[in-house]
Amino acid sequence: MVRSLEKGCDVKLIIAAIKPFKLEEVREALTTIGVRGMMVTEIKGFGAQSGHTEIYRGAEYAVNFVPKMRLEIVVSDALADQVVDTIARTARTDKIGDGKIFVLDVSHAVRVRTGEINDDAL
Amino acid sequence: MKTNLKLSGLSALGASMFAGLPVWAQTATTETTEAATTAATDVAALVPYVYEKVVDKGDVAWMSISTVLVLMMIVPGLALFYGGLVRTKNMLSVLTQVFAIVAVVCLIWVTYGYSLAFSYGGSMDQYVGGLSKMFLAGVDATTLVPTFTNGVWLPELTFIAFQMTFACITPALIVGAFAERIKFSSLMVFVVLWVTFIYFPMAHMVWWWGGPDFLAEQQTLKLIAEAAGDTAAAEAAAANLAANGLIWNMGALDFAGGTVVHINAGVAGLVGCLVLGRRVGYGKDQMAPHSLTMTMIGAALLWVGWFGFNAGSNFESNSITSLAILNTFVATAAAGVAWMFAEWLLKGKPSLLGLVSGVVTGLVAVTPAAGFAGPMGSIVLGLIAGVACFLFVAYAKNALKMDDSLDVFGIHGLAGIIGALGTGILVNPALGGAGIPDYTSVPGTLQVGAYDFAFMFTAQAKAVMFTILFSGIGSFILYKLVDVVMGLRVKEDVEREGLDVAEHGERAYNM
Numbered sequence: 197m198v199r200s201l202e203k204g205c206d207v208k209l210i211i212a213a214i215k216p217f218k219l220e221e222v223r224e225a226l227t228t229i230g231v232r233g234m235m236v237t238e239i240k241g242f243g244a245q246s247g248h249t250e251i252y253r254g255a256e257y258a259v260n261f262v263p264k265m266r267l268e269i270v271v272s273d274a275l276a277d278q279v280v281d282t283i284a285r286t287a288r289t290d291k292i293g294d295g296k297i298f299v300l301d302v303s304h305a306v307r308v309r310t311g312e313i314n315d316d317a318l
Numbered sequence: 319m320k321t322n323l324k325l326s327g328l329s330a331l332g333a334s335m336f337a338g339l340p341v342w343a344q345t346a347t348t349e350t351t352e353a354a355t356t357a358a359t360d361v362a363a364l365v366p367y368v369y370e371k372v373v374d375k376g377d378v379a380w381m382s383i384s385t386v387l388v389l390m391m392i393v394p395g396l397a398l399f400y401g402g403l404v405r406t407k408n409m410l411s412v413l414t415q416v417f418a419i420v421a422v423v424c425l426i427w428v429t430y431g432y433s434l435a436f437s438y439g440g441s442m443d444q445y446v447g448g449l450s451k452m453f454l455a456g457v458d459a460t461t462l463v464p465t466f467t468n469g470v471w472l473p474e475l476t477f478i479a480f481q482m483t484f485a486c487i488t489p490a491l492i493v494g495a496f497a498e499r500i501k502f503s504s505l506m507v508f509v510v511l512w513v514t515f516i517y518f519p520m521a522h523m524v525w526w527w528g529g530p531d532f533l534a535e536q537q538t539l540k541l542i543a544e545a546a547g548d549t550a551a552a553e554a555a556a557a558n559l560a561a562n563g564l565i566w567n568m569g570a571l572d573f574a575g576g577t578v579v580h581i582n583a584g585v586a587g588l589v590g591c592l593v594l595g596r597r598v599g600y601g602k603d604q605m606a607p608h609s610l611t612m613t614m615i616g617a618a619l620l621w622v623g624w625f626g627f628n629a630g631s632n633f634e635s636n637s638i639t640s641l642a643i644l645n646t647f648v649a650t651a652a653a654g655v656a657w658m659f660a661e662w663l664l665k666g667k668p669s670l671l672g673l674v675s676g677v678v679t680g681l682v683a684v685t686p687a688a689g690f691a692g693p694m695g696s697i698v699l700g701l702i703a704g705v706a707c708f709l710f711v712a713y714a715k716n717a718l719k720m721d722d723s724l725d726v727f728g729i730h731g732l733a734g735i736i737g738a739l740g741t742g743i744l745v746n747p748a749l750g751g752a753g754i755p756d757y758t759s760v761p762g763t764l765q766v767g768a769y770d771f772a773f774m775f776t777a778q779a780k781a782v783m784f785t786i787l788f789s790g791i792g793s794f795i796l797y798k799l800v801d802v803v804m805g806l807r808v809k810e811d812v813e814r815e816g817l818d819v820a821e822h823g824e825r826a827y828n829m
Contacts, residue, residue, distance in 0.1 A: 250606060251665055251667070251669065252403075252606055252607055252669075252671055253671055253672070253675060253711050253712065253725060254711045254712035254713065254715055254716055255605065255606075255716075257604055257605075257606050259604075
């Protein structure tokens with residue numbers, strides 16, 4: 197049963213888009229500060245970084261999307277700021293296309309195996 | 319009597335320009351069989367030509383391997399080459415189309431195809447064969463067919479199998495022109511009609527002849543009859559000498575099928591892509607190849623298999639086979655390099671797709687020339703074809719806004735035309751070529767005929783023009799017929815979803 201609390205639980209969802217080659221470095225830095233799990237997806241996106249043109253036998257395609265890695269990390273409020281800083285610091289290359297980080301509130305979290313909720317689920 | 323033929327610098331042997339220049343021909347060092355006696359120029363000593371039909375195990379072994387190599391060219395070679403170039407959602411449809419065509423045409427060939435291509439056609443014999451060998455009637459393990467050397471024969475079964483692979487690959491080439499938008503059922507019906515009305519007649523017109531021993535025999539009979547004043551017999555022999563396919567009688571040279579296979583399929587593809595129209599989203603949507611890895615594998619298998627296609631077209635295992643093998647290496651390499659550098663220069667980067675496209679271009683261009691041109695001439699041919707096809711595919715095709723999805727005309731059609739015309743030039747012994755074959759001036763032997771550029775080039779041009787018109791008009795009629803009866807193209811939402819799921823109920827990849 198999902199119990200609705202007045203202001204949600206003390207858990208944050210951090211979504212980050214980073215350059216793919218930075219994934220290993222970021223993962224290692226995050227596990228060092230105590231993050232015990234994350235979800236990673238391969239995505240395409242664009243921001244300030246522009247795409248490029250590919251040519252296949254005379255057919256030219258403007259490729260407007262650039263491959264990125266999307267990380268989703270769910271941590272308790274206490275750890276959230278540290279996670280954001282760590283990602284930003286580790287993923288930075290000082291070049292266009294380094295990525296973005298967003299922080300969202302989570303209303304509910306459950307551990308599938310045990311049924312623990314919120315902070316205990318992390 | 320041994321005839322030694324040098325591959326270069328051969329002066330004309332004074333052989334007459336004669337009717338019935340063979341399309342299929344080669345030069346070779348030949349030994350006449352022991353039983354053959356040949357009539358030379360001394361009219362008083364003319365005796366009828368007799369010969370033994372000798373079958374060599376080496377030849378049969380080589381032809382058997384060549385047959386299998388050509389099958390490999392189609393599956394998986396062509397299937398992967400084309401498959402990698404389409405989008406993921408259509409990969410399976412390309413694989414299925416190519417594979418199904420092989421299976422279907424295989425059965426048609428042994429039913430009536432071989433007969434229409436390679437049997438006597440009665441009053442229509444210039445254009446197409448008859449049905450006397452339907453279901454391979456009369457063919458068994460003892461029947462033989464001639465090669466290009468007097469006295470050397472092949473089991474007919476060997477020949478049937480080898481030619482079958484050619485009949486299978488030609489329609490399979492066409493599918494590239496309208497990939498990603500043709501209905502599978504309509505394609506199958508079209509292919510059956512196309513091989514019946516276009517391919518088998520073309521094969522007959524280009525490749526139907528009596529063989530060196532038959533020509534020698536008839537030529538000798540003609541000379542004897544003329545010497546004896548027997549005009550009726552002389553005319554009969556002359557008629558037999560001319561009883562070949564239409565394009566053969568033009569004097570055109572086509573070693574392995576530049577006209578029958580490549581120009582034929584190329585033009586049929588061109589007409590097909592125009593009749594079916596452009597793909598939905600052409601010019602706007604992303605249609606990049608989904609796997610150039612597969613395309614490269616396909617191209618490599620095509621190259622390896624093509625040695626069976628070109629060198630196997632010699633029907634024997636001898637030095638001309640090796641000439642064809644060598645030409646199939648160097649012309650191909652030259653065209654690949656030419657395309658790669660042309661693209662590097664004009665588009666900025668050397669692409670893998672360009673390199674393998676150049677390679678296939680070279681293979682096509684050298685197909686009619688494989689046993690006629692010298693290696694250096696083949697390199698020149700490859701360089702020219704590589705650059706020409708690159709320019710067509712990279713610029714002309716877009717300017718014409720024609721959606722020949724996988725460049726069937728741009729590569730097979732155009733390189734086939736260049737190769738066919740080039741063969742007329744490169745066969746010249748002065749350019750290192752093997753020279754025009756002559757089976758009748760010294761019957762029982764293979765001589766090198768005098769090379770005349772005007773005649774040779776005109777013959778090639780006539781063959782090319784005929785093929786373009788026959789294939790173009792014939793294919794157009796067949797496309798329209800199928801379109802009216804069952805519709806050629808899939809519906810737009812099917813095209814958007816992808817043919818794999820909609821037409822075949824499967825995905826190429828379930829990852």
